[in-house]
Amino acid sequence: MNYIEIIGFVAAFLTTAAFLPQVYQTWKTKDVSSLSLPMLLLFFIGIFAWLIYGVLKNSPSMIFANSITIVSSFLLVYFKIKYGKK
């Protein structure tokens, strides 16, 4: 693995890990008042496009990061819709 991919994986771990506390905090508190649904939806679709881009560019770090982040962002959309109604 070349040094460019090492930087990519550092970035991948950080941006992927960034979503875990948010997913956990949202799941735990059920407080979605300051989460924006438009943000979450645009982000989810955008991450899907980045995943395709990563596949086409043969970028292992982008494929890794976006595969995980797409699950995290899907969960946040789900929580926002589920808990936002109350």
Added chain:
Amino acid sequence: MNYIEIIGFVAAFLTTAAFLPQVYQTWKTKDVSSLSLPMLLLFFIGIFAWLIYGVLKNSPSMIFANSITIVSSFLLVYFKIKYGKK
């Protein structure tokens, strides 16, 4: 511009635009209770690493996206610290 970069720019616009409603909502409401500071900080550093990765991979869409998102995520960190104290 080849079709891979077009997909990249679609992704770039979506994930970049995703942060604007959040930044606006946070600035407007000053409600940062359900934003997680660890998430915001990890994300900010991760975006910085993706920006370096994009430069090294000569990816115009990644450079574009991450240059803008780094400003948005910096603003969210700033709001969280500023309004979180109250």
